[in-house]
Amino acid sequence: MSDELLSLSCRKLTELIRRGEVSSRKAVEAVFSSIEKTEPVVGAYLSTFIDESLERADEIDSKIAAGKKVGKLAGLPIAVKDNMCTTFGATTCGSKILENFHAPYNAAVIERLLAEDAVIVGKLNMDEFAMGSSTENSGLKKTVNPWDVNRVPGGSSGGSAAAVASGMCMAALGSDTGGSIRQPASFCGVVGLKPTYGRVSRYGLVAYGSSLDQIGPLTRDVADAGLMMNVIAGHDDNDSTSVNEKIAPVPDYLENIEKGIEGLTIGVAPQFHAGADVEVLSAIEDAIEVYKGLGAKVVEIDMPHIDYSVAAYYVIATAEASSNLARFDGVHYGHRTAKPEDYIEVYSKSRAEAFGTEVKRRIMLGTYALSSGYYDAYYLKALKVRSLIRSDFTGAFEKCDCIMTPVSPTTAFKIGENIDDPLKMYLSDIYTIGVNLAGIPGISIPCGFDGNDLPVGLQILTPAFTESKLLRIARMFESCTEFHKRRPQKV
């Protein structure tokens, strides 16, 4: 019974709950029994809230029993990446420095989930401060890929992708600064959507690269991503960078989701295929063939500056990070060194003791890039590259409705394989990073498997604030394929 419940879509399950045919308690219990079984192997959660979740499920059930109106996510067990502030549990960002940090406020997205009667069952592992592509940089826990426990789940939202893939929650929120939703979604065979920058409030999301960070859903199918968007998208007065809804109205993302795009034109750029594994490329080509079969046309587009996206990204993101992470100083909250000699040591030792290697590396990179005398050569130059990449996309979208690319050059790699080679790790985000620099939306959907039975993800990109169209395009493929229905059997 419980496995059956968990195999339902979010839409179906919340509908059954709303109709009183299944209780939210049952759904929450099913999720926790799955967690009990699977979590010891997968290690996706940093914290779970079983008592609070059951209590909340009962509240929702009694609201329904009393005939009261309930929200769009009524009774659904959902989990969130541990970089979103919650008044319940800790908000660690996968870092020792925040291991015991309890936020006094809820992130805007948390408030929205709760307002729509979701049950937040736990918080998910991640690369420390969302810096990484494998979740191996978590300072607190190891998460593995549910398809192969010797492989990484991707990152930085690795916990989110692994939990959704292995049925330990119905859906999850992740955050994406350079591919951190799409790449783990691809590695774990689930759907991951990075919305347009400014579509979802960042208030309460612990910042990594403020001009790139965006929260989005990881779900088991495309329409569930639409359902989640119906809850999290929209303006927030607390986030100056969240877009005015008069300028970019928020549609009902489910309304036309089954309606394909007629005369769809797909843009394909050679730059987006260079360096990818043969098996990955062949899965992408097959996927495009499927679209062709649905009447789509393929055009070649040119992205002349996309090759510089990794370089520009690692200047901009690290510069912002070096400033964003300055507040973790041992003075106001978080880890403080035991016996400082003076206040300078409060800073230097607290930070040295509690930040992991990758975080230190990026703080150093960013500090350097912003230093006087280097600013123009690095940060300013990177901003120029960023605007060139943005115009590459603008130009491309004049010729096509969407762009299709692999999400990552490879499928999930082995744990430890890239950890000592940061540059190689950085390159695993080569197809996703430009999207954050341009601020446009991107989705990863399951589109095949490699010889090791590991999922391959197809990345689809559309212009800013056209998530509705993006979801419809993704759904076209999903509705005539079965890849998204396969679940990992190894755990």
Next chain:
Amino acid sequence: MSSVECKVVIGLEIHVQLLTKTKMFCGCALEFAGEPNSRVCPVCLGLPGSLPVMNRKAFELSVMAGLALNCKIANFTKWDRKSYYYPDLPKNYQISQYDLPFSEHGFIEIPVNSGDAKRIRITRAHLEEDAGKNVHTAGNFSQVDLNRAGTPLLEIVTEPDMNSGSEVRALAIELQRIVQYLGVSEASMQKGQMRFEPNVNLHIIKDGKEYKTPITEVKNLNSFRALEESVNYEHSRQLEEFLATGKTMEMGNKSTRGWDADRGVTVLQREKEEAHDYRYFPDPDLLPVKLTDEWIEDMRSKLCELPLQKQFRYVKEFKLSEYDAGVLTAERAVAELFEGAVEQGGEPKRVCNIISQAGLKLANEAGRSMAELNIDAEGVAAIAKMVEANEINAGAAGAILAEMTKTDKSAKAIAEELNLIQKSDASELEGLVDAVIAENPQAVDDVKSGGKKSKAARGFLMGKVMQKAKGQANPKIVSQILAKKFG
């Protein structure tokens, strides 16, 4: 013996706290003092995940100040992060404005000598958030109070155009008057709402060669007196140092000094300018601010006549003294009261006397500003007219004004109630004079006898008449009657 000519050169940095209800980037209330860390929220605490949202009112006030300082207002301005580690700075960066401040290239006119104005160039004015406060009162550790963190500050930087302590003081006072006039800031020194940092050095000509002494920055002065005295102190200290060591700007480093008010000296804080790298970069959490010319003009229309212009106009138009004009324009409410009373027919000098003597005395006694005294222009004009018409004597104005602060009655009604209306009826007064003459034969003899005693006796009789009239006799008329009686 060698000749030494010396000129002191001063530029000023001023921080002015804006008069908004809430902080610069969050909704926390802006009040003075209070329980430590009682007015804080995730944003001004710099908690992870929190984001700043610009206070529009603070921006409007700043632009008004920029316009009043004759600055060019930028159509595009942005926010930058200034990074440095300090416990009172919760994010370890301050949101400020770096290369594109909202205003630049202005000037302020300050009064120097009598009646002249000197123009001091304003380099720039920008907006930023204040830090909190480190408190060192508890044992072997420090504490941080973040109530002040996030307070909107206007930073104004002048060119080194001032050449004496008194000019620096005049600028500070003038700036205070301006921001108070515009409602941009309460600018209270006691509350630390205005803080000064002068940069001082000397240009010395010795044996026909020019030398410049190393620049000293005096930190964090919060009174006009400390400002003026520290500049004067630096003037003589630097001259002495130069004569003793010959150290010039090229050889010495810029230093930072603090003001010790008790000893009246500046104290060295930092000799070598630390290699500060603030790593400024645009704050990605805030949108740049774009201003249309229409909006800027709209702000300009909200400006009022500035205090120094008013002061000069009062001298010219109303023939008031420099001093009186200065007193009347010190506060906007006082100037408005004055102008209102004149408009309603009060004679300017008379109105000026009523306000600057009786009015300000009342305000001082009540420990309030004139604006809070329930005195209106109509009332002041009525009193002035009554004095002019000899209905009351000038001394009675104070009593009427004092009563006005307590009631809503008219000046006339109060004067009558307090029996302050003067008797000017000659026949009635003549009766009183006759009675006094009859009662005081000795004095009458003295007057008539002329000589030394005559003048004193006349005064004595005058006093007696006034006494009989209970102070309400018009002294002019009594004097005329007495003159008639004694020829």
